Amino acid sequence: MTTPLLSISGLTKAYPGVVANDAVSFDIMEGEVHALLGENGAGKSTLVKMIYGLVKSDSGTMTLHGAPYAPPDPHAARKAGVAMVFQHFSLFEAMSVAENVALGMEEPPRLRDLATRIREVSETYGLPLDPGRIVGDLSAGERQRVEIIRCLLQDPRLLIMDEPTSVLTPQEVKILFQTLRKLSAEGVAILYISHKLEEIRSLCDQATILRQGRNVDTCLPRETSARAMAEMMVGSSFAAPERAPRAPGAVALEITGLSVASPSAFGTALKDIHLSVQAGEILGLGGVAGNGQDELLAALSGEILSDAEAIRLHGTPVGRSGPTARRGLGLLAAPEERLGHAAAPDMSLTENAFLTGAQREGLTARGFIRWGAARAFASAIIERFDVRTPGPDVAARALSGGNLQKFVIGREVLQRPRVLVVNQPTWGVDAAAAAAIRQALLDLAANGAAILCISQDLDELMEISDRFGALNEGRLSEIRPAQGLSVEEIGLMMGGAHGMEVAHV
Amino acid sequence: MLKLEKRPQPSRLWTWVTPLLAVVITMLAGGALFAALGKDPVEAIATIFWQPLFGEFAFYYRPQLLIKGAPLILIAIGLSLGFRAGIWNIGAEGQYIVGALTGAGVGLAFYPTESVLVFPLMVLAGALGGWAWAMIPAVLKLRFGTNEILVSLMLVYVAEQLLAAMALGPMKNPEGMGFPGSRNLRQYESAHNAELITGTGMHWGVVAAFIAVIFAYVLLTRHSLGYHIRLTGQAPRAARFAGVRPARLVLVCLGTAGALAGLAGMFEVSGPAGQVSIDFNVGYGFTAIIVAFLGRLHPLGILLAGLLMALTYIGGEIAQSNMGLPAAAIQLFQGMLLFFLLAVDVLTNYRIRFMSREVA
Numbered sequence: 086m087t088t089p090l091l092s093i094s095g096l097t098k099a100y101p102g103v104v105a106n107d108a109v110s111f112d113i114m115e116g117e118v119h120a121l122l123g124e125n126g127a128g129k130s131t132l133v134k135m136i137y138g139l140v141k142s143d144s145g146t147m148t149l150h151g152a153p154y155a156p157p158d159p160h161a162a163r164k165a166g167v168a169m170v171f172q173h174f175s176l177f178e179a180m181s182v183a184e185n186v187a188l189g190m191e192e193p194p195r196l197r198d199l200a201t202r203i204r205e206v207s208e209t210y211g212l213p214l215d216p217g218r219i220v221g222d223l224s225a226g227e228r229q230r231v232e233i234i235r236c237l238l239q240d241p242r243l244l245i246m247d248e249p250t251s252v253l254t255p256q257e258v259k260i261l262f263q264t265l266r267k268l269s270a271e272g273v274a275i276l277y278i279s280h281k282l283e284e285i286r287s288l289c290d291q292a293t294i295l296r297q298g299r300n301v302d303t304c305l306p307r308e309t310s311a312r313a314m315a316e317m318m319v320g321s322s323f324a325a326p327e328r329a330p331r332a333p334g335a336v337a338l339e340i341t342g343l344s345v346a347s348p349s350a351f352g353t354a355l356k357d358i359h360l361s362v363q364a365g366e367i368l369g370l371g372g373v374a375g376n377g378q379d380e381l382l383a384a385l386s387g388e389i390l391s392d393a394e395a396i397r398l399h400g401t402p403v404g405r406s407g408p409t410a411r412r413g414l415g416l417l418a419a420p421e422e423r424l425g426h427a428a429a430p431d432m433s434l435t436e437n438a439f440l441t442g443a444q445r446e447g448l449t450a451r452g453f454i455r456w457g458a459a460r461a462f463a464s465a466i467i468e469r470f471d472v473r474t475p476g477p478d479v480a481a482r483a484l485s486g487g488n489l490q491k492f493v494i495g496r497e498v499l500q501r502p503r504v505l506v507v508n509q510p511t512w513g514v515d516a517a518a519a520a521a522i523r524q525a526l527l528d529l530a531a532n533g534a535a536i537l538c539i540s541q542d543l544d545e546l547m548e549i550s551d552r553f554g555a556l557n558e559g560r561l562s563e564i565r566p567a568q569g570l571s572v573e574e575i576g577l578m579m580g581g582a583h584g585m586e587v588a589h590v
Numbered sequence: 591m592l593k594l595e596k597r598p599q600p601s602r603l604w605t606w607v608t609p610l611l612a613v614v615i616t617m618l619a620g621g622a623l624f625a626a627l628g629k630d631p632v633e634a635i636a637t638i639f640w641q642p643l644f645g646e647f648a649f650y651y652r653p654q655l656l657i658k659g660a661p662l663i664l665i666a667i668g669l670s671l672g673f674r675a676g677i678w679n680i681g682a683e684g685q686y687i688v689g690a691l692t693g694a695g696v697g698l699a700f701y702p703t704e705s706v707l708v709f710p711l712m713v714l715a716g717a718l719g720g721w722a723w724a725m726i727p728a729v730l731k732l733r734f735g736t737n738e739i740l741v742s743l744m745l746v747y748v749a750e751q752l753l754a755a756m757a758l759g760p761m762k763n764p765e766g767m768g769f770p771g772s773r774n775l776r777q778y779e780s781a782h783n784a785e786l787i788t789g790t791g792m793h794w795g796v797v798a799a800f801i802a803v804i805f806a807y808v809l810l811t812r813h814s815l816g817y818h819i820r821l822t823g824q825a826p827r828a829a830r831f832a833g834v835r836p837a838r839l840v841l842v843c844l845g846t847a848g849a850l851a852g853l854a855g856m857f858e859v860s861g862p863a864g865q866v867s868i869d870f871n872v873g874y875g876f877t878a879i880i881v882a883f884l885g886r887l888h889p890l891g892i893l894l895a896g897l898l899m900a901l902t903y904i905g906g907e908i909a910q911s912n913m914g915l916p917a918a919a920i921q922l923f924q925g926m927l928l929f930f931l932l933a934v935d936v937l938t939n940y941r942i943r944f945m946s947r948e949v950a
Binding site (some may be wrong): 332386387388407408409412420421425426427428429430431432436439440441443452453454456482559 | 600737813814815817820821823825827828830831832833835
């Protein structure tokens with residue numbers, strides 16, 4: 086038995102009101118791909134932040150290469166050979182790849198030398214990347230490569246990756262995995278955080294499962310089913326969504342030639358979108374983040390106006406109507422960003438129930454708010470969707486992501502939509518809540534509503550949608566029946582590997 | 591080691607405690623300031639806060655409390671609606687001046703006709719004048735995307751020039767022996783905003799201020815327009831999603847603030863001030879910004895804050911004449927109040943914890 090590369094024992098970190106990590110212990114061997122599994126709020130981020138020196142532990146010890154390891158800051162962690170690729174990139178869009186890499190280094194070499202080294206590393210590890218390109222022109226997958234190469238240039242012994250595949254197409258995931266396997270073969274240990282269980286099964290050697298801040302279990306991912314891992318994460322078994330057979334009815338939502346500019350400078354304009362959704366049908370739209378998802382939702386909710394004829398609801402042109410008028414006609418929406426878009430963080434759940442429920446639930450009388458009725462509506466959402474909260478007077482920001490998401494989706498579902506548009510309905514939501522939300526969407530469709538589900542979670546889309554399409558740079562791919570679609574086909578619909586191929590070395 | 595820790599939701603208790611705490615800290619810091627100026631700090635603070643209410647000449651100062659408080663409250667209520675929605679009207683002083691000019695203009699135009707209709711017409715003209723002046727930044731913002739803070743502020747100086755021009759030109763009293771300033775409206779019965787109950791300081795402006803407080807309270811807590819105002823300020827994207835039209839809100843908020851400021855100016859010129867003069871405005875429009883924040887942008891809070899600011903005005907004047915404190919020291923004292931309020935405001939959303947040093 087060799088000594089572990091990094092050994093963690095009894096690591097504890099408490100924040101006010103919550104113990105983020107409670108005596109977490111595990112070992113990572115050299116060359117091991119180690120998965121860190123857990124629901125949102127299980128303490129994965131806090132743990133890796135301690136390893137990377139961003140957060141100091143309250144108690145517990147770490148040893149790296151057999152020596153005590155307690156990095157006071159990320160500089161020390163990088164010096165000790167620990168590197169981290171964050172879920173959200175920290176890159177300057179207006180600068181070139183090489184300049185961005187230099188900015189993240191302790192002692193950057195001259196730019197020309199650096200460019201040569203970037204080329205070397207990118208070829209060695211099959212991560213094609215031109216050091217001279219401007220980051221603003223790169224796809225999400227390519228931006229991630231910049232981050233990875235920035236790490237690799239420092240010769241790390243341990244590479245921490247936080248949800249690296251959430252922004253990648255299946256083809257790009259494949260390239261990434263080949264790189265990671267190559268690194269691990271060279272003896273680099275990889276701590277891999279994800280909640281995509283199938284990926285973990287194909288990539289990782291070991292898995293540590295965190296639940297409520299404790300490491301509750303370990304398993305060998307290759308020998309454990311995804312369902313068993315999910316249940317270890319949640320701590321109980323839960324029902325997978327069931328889909329009742331349903332017969333699509335008349336066309337409920339029809340989009341013809343929809344082109345709108347994005348309201349934000351770094352947004353994506355929608356270009357000539359055509360689609361239709363029938364009553365009782367779920368149309369799933371995939372695509373890597375930032376390819377027009379937010380804009381499509383805004384164009385449908387009425388936040389962005391378009392040509393009147395471009396969007397028809399049961400034949401009625403609504404392209405020039407605002408959100409209120411569209412709600413009146415039965416077109417409801419739930420945006421991706423829960424805090425600040427779908428809900429007002431500092432307002433109570435009652436006030437947030439009023440936010441979209443005002444018209445359809447009859448919560449106003451001659452302009453005056455019927456607070457009693459609004460409170461009753463909020464309570465109904467809380468009860469019907471099992472939102473864990475002390476009551477409807479609690480501020481939205483006090484709820485966990487999953488609970489708030491259940492509230493936001495429940496608020497729209499309970500208003501009996503004829504067409505419901507959702508963006509990332511289960512993003513950052515625990516497995517049980519995600520299953521409940523998907524079930525609610527399936528039930529809604531079974532009752533005759535038309536649903537347009539925009540999501541970056543392909544498993545989710547395959548689970549619930551009847552037909553599938555993908556957004557790529559503001560354009561919509563051909564729409565195909567979801568059943569029988571292969572991962573390769575989906576990836577091509579999403580834009581493939583954005584013109585990239587695995588470097589053959 | 592001190593550490594700030596974000597509360598899961600804003601503390602209701604601290605929302606109400608922080609203004610009081612700010613007043614106490616202001617008294618301490620102000621006392622230190624007065625002591626540094628060589629004055630007895632306890633006497634100075636007592637002069638400012640105690641004399642106007644319970645001192646020897648309280649019978650004279652108490653009515654002043656309403657007379658000075660009413661315009662502050664009236665203006666601050668209007669401003670608070672915009673501030674809640676993230677619309678920053680800094681030019682209430684200008685709207686106040688223009689409201690006074692239009693209100694007085696109507697009164698002067700009717701002179702010397704005596705009719706019960708004159709005063710209501712003046713009220714209407716005052717509100718319209720303030721509203722119109724506020725519509726300039728509103729329309730420019732919507733049409734050309736200009737910043738309402740800058741435009742409304744700069745229009746204050748335009749309004750001041752307009753006031754001077756009027757006092758010296760078209761509105762000058764023809765029987766005033768060449769002195770600048772209009773006829774005194776207090777000597778023109780139909781246009782006089784007289785005391786309603788003798789010796790109390792109660793005039794129509796005070797009544798309007800109380801009505802505005804109640805109106806704003808109902809609007810913000812019960813009406814969907816008030817909800818949309820709050821929503822826009824707290825989460826602009828959520829407001830758009832809910833169906834709020836931002837342009838309409840800009841017009842409503844700036845318009846209301848302008849109309850109320852115009853009303854305040856009109857009640858002032860036809861009552862306590864009496865005439866259009868070059869130095870008619872004394873900064874109510876700017877002080878009202880402090881009042882609005884001191885009152886937590888809440889109608890009832892603004893009512894109390896307006897009376898408190900009026901108190902420091904009156905007390906400050908007494909301290910100036912009795913103790914020889916410089917006017918700047920009094921203004922500094924009032925500024926401290928807002929400064930400390932904003933500083934202790936952090937306690938509403940954060941709590942302070944005393945930590946033992948973290949183990950490295």
